[in-house]
Amino acid sequence: MIDIKLIMENPEKIKKAVEDKARVVDIDKIVSLDKEHRTQINEIDRLRHQQKQFGKDNIEEAKTNKSELKALEKKSKIIELELGKLLAQVPNPADNFVPIGDESKNKIIETVGKIPKFNFKVNDHIKLGEKLNIIDVKRASKVAGSRFVALINDGAKLQMAIFQYVIDKITSKGFDFVIPPHIINHQSMQGMGYLEHGGEQETYHLEKDNMYLIGTSEQVLGPMRSNEIFSEKELPFRVCAFSPCYRREAGSYGKDTKGMFRVHQFHKVEMFSFCKPEDSKKEHEFFLSIEKEIYTELGIPFQVVLIATGDLGDPTSAKYDLEAWFAGQQKYREITSTSNTTDFQARRLNIRYKTKAGKNELVHMLNGTGASDRPFIAILENNQNSDGSITIPKVLVKYFGKDKIEVK
Structure with a gap:
């Protein structure tokens, strides 16, 4: 598996590397899922932090927050699995001295x-x-x-x-x-x-x-x-x-x-x-x-x-x-x-x-x-x-x- 940072920093380069190896992988989908997943993680962290702030006077708010957190964690796990499957399909890019072609x-x-x-x-x-x-x-x-x-x-x-x-x-x-x-x-x-x-x-x-x-x-x-x-x-x-x-x-x-x-x-x-x-x-x-x-x-x-x-x-x-x-x-x-x-x-x-x-x-x-x-x-x-x-x-x-x- 390659470092996802390489994909996020230079998706076009990785697209070319995939093409050079005659593979088909949706790199744009990986970029989109990673961005979505990172947004979800940030929101999950916010909700977890917020959950810790609730006291006895905020029982209903705590229940609502906990429900939102649980739903988002479940959704995030699904995205994470989908992202992992796509990442597993990305081949290791060939070195720059390797001839390009079949x-x-x-x-x-x-x-x-x-x-x-x-x-x-x-x-x-x-x-x-x-x-x-x-x-x-x-x-x-x-x-x-x-x-x-x-x-x-x-x-x-x-x-x-x-x-x-x-x-x-x-x-x-x-x-x-x-x-x-x-x-x-x-x-x-x-x-x-x-x-x-x-x-x-x-x-x-x-x-x-x-x-x-x-x-x-x-x-x-x-x-x-x-x-x-x-x-x-x-x-x-x-x-x-x-x-x-x-x-x-x-x-x-x-x-x-x-x-x-x-x-x-x-x-x-x-x-x-x-x-x-x-x-x-x-x-x-x-x-x-x-x-x-x-x-x-x-x-x-x-x-x-x-x-x-x-x-x-x-x-x-x-x-x-x-x-x-x-x-x-x-x-x-x-x-x-x-x-x-x-x-x-x-x-x-x-x-x-x-x-x-x-x-x-x-x-x-x-x-x-x-x-x-x-x-x-x-x-x-x-x-x-x-x-x-x-x-x-x-x-x-x-x-x-x-x-x-x-x-x-």
């Missing part, structure tokens, strides 16, 4: 690594996985339906090797490590800003308990610190998490229907940080540098993309994607992202830090992908050999135990 305006700012060349017919990860007996789509679909995959044998081992390498890389840089809950309450999910503008449709909602399966561990890492105050010396406070993730993919009908690229359940290593506002841009670049280091060491070619306003989520002010080369698709596709959400989530969750001057200020919060299931796909497709075997990246050999997956 995904066609996403800007490639760097390309790293060489695209592999093959002198044989390239297979996608599913064909490779089935031949090597490391991916089982048929039996996963039998128990769960479409968009589910089972990794077996060396496939499962390679996936875990990737995750362990990435966890070691991130924690070596001073991050705490946590395996968090992957079911959270409504307040936590809403506090992170993922339920507005169709976000509810992307989540798995356990209606009997009003709980949600997380779509990424950032959705639990933020709320774990709700209503807490960091000391300034604790910041930046960085966490690395490993968790399963669940997404309905309601908005991706017909996209990536085969294989592992877009599934309902996957695992992910996530980076998260709470920092001082003046440090969040530097922290964002730090997260990006870690992602680049990981995928350079894995030998996966990638490009760094600055995401345009219309392709940003509600909480995000700026976002970089790493798009890796997938030989089976012959194109770059998203493999990681890192986002700066400034104080948008912290305001909802009431996460603050105490400055040296003793004042409590909102922290800024950032997140970034260490690894999901997609590096596994890229390694299979990019490192395939003519005999169907897969060459394991050097940095993974000590985790995987050998340098190849071979056809048996």
